[in-house]
Amino acid sequence: MVREGSQAHAERMTADGEVLLTEARAGGVARILISPDEIQHEVRTIAAELDRDYADDRPLLVGVLRGAVNFLADLMQTMTIPLEIDFMAVSSYGAATKSSGVVRILKDLDEEIEGRRVIVVEDIVDSGLTLQYLLDVLNRRNPRDLRVVALLKKDKPDAIDVQVDRIGFHIPDEFVVGYGLDYAGLYRNLPYVAVLDSAAIHTT
Numbered sequence: 095m096v097r098e099g100s101q102a103h104a105e106r107m108t109a110d111g112e113v114l115l116t117e118a119r120a121g122g123v124a125r126i127l128i129s130p131d132e133i134q135h136e137v138r139t140i141a142a143e144l145d146r147d148y149a150d151d152r153p154l155l156v157g158v159l160r161g162a163v164n165f166l167a168d169l170m171q172t173m174t175i176p177l178e179i180d181f182m183a184v185s186s187y188g189a190a191t192k193s194s195g196v197v198r199i200l201k202d203l204d205e206e207i208e209g210r211r212v213i214v215v216e217d218i219v220d221s222g223l224t225l226q227y228l229l230d231v232l233n234r235r236n237p238r239d240l241r242v243v244a245l246l247k248k249d250k251p252d253a254i255d256v257q258v259d260r261i262g263f264h265i266p267d268e269f270v271v272g273y274g275l276d277y278a279g280l281y282r283n284l285p286y287v288a289v290l291d292s293a294a295i296h297t298t
């Protein structure tokens with residue numbers, strides 16, 4: 095029998111979490127911060143908002159590689175209006191866990207965005223430097239409008255004040271992995287957002 099109510103839900107989540115943490119892909123994960131259910135629920139909420147706001151405009155969803163792949167894939171499949179997607183790739187941290195502040199375009203859009211409604215889909219806003227750079231580049235191309243949807247935003251006092259229109263989850267200033275986010279290339283295929291065991295992080 096399945097009991098309803100928040101306590102039953104919490105128990106179910108803990109049990110599911112314990113199972114998930116025994117998987118090979120979760121090696122080095124200390125704890126789950128945002129469960130698969132919580133992510134999917136938020137994705138459905140955001141998708142419904144975008145469906146409503148862009149019903150007649152065939153928006154271009156711009157995913158920022160590689161971290162936004164999971165979020166973009168789930169979001170676009172949950173949206174029911176006609177839309178297009180494109181990707182940009184910018185330099186990331188490599189194997190370090192701190193932003194260098196240096197941003198480079200590794201792959202540009204294939205589509206022209208002049209006059210179009212563009213939705214930038216980001217995995218996480220940390221210092222905000224990457225997103226700020228990206229928005230400067232895209233705004234110079236005169237889109238009709240530009241909206242930013244980020245799954246995660248770190249509560250970080252020294253982050254720059256960058257445009258983010260919709261945030262899925264505010265998280266503490268910790269290094270997280272999963273649901274697209276990596277550490278040294280790994281963990282992108284976790285269906286949840288997690289914190290690594292400090293022993294699994296190499297700070298060099």
Ligand code: IMP
Pocket residue numbers: 161186187193216217218219220221222223224225268269270271275276277
């Ligand atoms: P920002 O320029 O500091 O805002 O960070 C930009 C990019 O760094 C994000 O889009 C992520 O790809 C990556 N990043 C930032 N914080 C984390 C994290 O906690 N885990 C994994 N990647 C991160």
Ligand code: MG
Pocket residue numbers: 158159160161162216217218
């Ligand atoms: Mg990113």
